[in-house]
Amino acid sequence: GAGVSQSPSNKVTEKGKDVELRCDPISGHTALYWYRQSLGQGLEFLIYFQGNSAPDKSGLPSDRFSAERTGGSVSTLTIQRTQQEDSAVYLCASSTDGTGVSGELFFGEGSRLTVL
Amino acid sequence: SQKIEQNSEALNIQEGKTATLTCNYTNYSPAYLQWYRQDPGRGPVFLLLIRENEKEKRKERLKVTFDTTLKQSLFHITASQPADSATYLCALEGYSSASKIIFGSGTRLSIRP
Numbered sequence: 001g002a003g004v005s006q007s008p009s010n011k012v013t014e015k016g017k018d019v020e021l022r023c024d025p026i027s028g029h030t031a032l033y034w035y036r037q038s039l040g041q042g043l044e045f046l047i048y049f050q051g052n053s054a055p056d057k058s059g060l061p062s063d064r065f066s067a068e069r070t071g072g073s074v075s076t077l078t079i080q081r082t083q084q085e086d087s088a089v090y091l092c093a094s095s096t097d098g099t100g101v102s103g104e105l106f107f108g109e110g111s112r113l114t115v116l
Numbered sequence: 117s118q119k120i121e122q123n124s125e126a127l128n129i130q131e132g133k134t135a136t137l138t139c140n141y142t143n144y145s146p147a148y149l150q151w152y153r154q155d156p157g158r159g160p161v162f163l164l165l166i167r168e169n170e171k172e173k174r175k176e177r178l179k180v181t182f183d184t185t186l187k188q189s190l191f192h193i194t195a196s197q198p199a200d201s202a203t204y205l206c207a208l209e210g211y212s213s214a215s216k217i218i219f220g221s222g223t224r225l226s227i228r229p
Contacts, residue, residue, distance in 0.1 A: 042221030056216045091159055107159030
């Protein structure tokens with residue numbers, strides 16, 4: 001596609017439910033990032049993929065969070081047993097650089113998650 | 117731990133003046149520093165990248181400096197316009213291929229007519 005696509009754009013769920021957020025990066029981009037942005041805050045790093053592997057998972061807040069990437073393309077961020085503090089905008093970004101260094105990030109518009 | 121600080125949460129200046137935003141970092145030796153613009157409800161958009169061996173980079177009305185001794189980057193918008201009003205984020209990246217890109221909390225810039 002022309003840009004990074006994220007779905008759903010908005011998700012309202014009840015506490016305790018599982019949610020899946022999807023990111024479709026720009027075709028050919030090897031690096032893929034997930035960030036979380038709470039209202040009025042900066043971007044909190046969650047996880048970074050280089051191809052299908054994740055060199056850095058250090059930002060995942062808890063074991064309720066997991067992410068995978070298949071075929072070097074689409075990525076899914078899964079949050080199990082959601083809590084109210086998980087409410088935020090989840091942003092995905094991709095980058096062309098095969099080494100993961102010096103790559104300009106192209107962001108999607110984000111998935112806004114609200115946990116009631 | 118690695119820390120990035122942007123000078124203030126909000127900056128208000130008069131149209132036509134130069135806006136200067138600051139990004140300071142600690143416990144990090146970045147290879148690259150990037151600046152992004154974010155409008156409300158949108159994803160960030162890349163503006164400029166500067167390498168650790170570069171002192172200054174320009175693009176139209178934008179100028180970025182990078183001082184690895186002071187561990188600081190300055191981001192300037194000259195002849196500012198109300199359309200420049202947005203949140204500006206700085207981001208750092210290390211040397212290795214496994215290095216993640218981390219962001220500051222952003223500065224909300226408002227340009228009044």
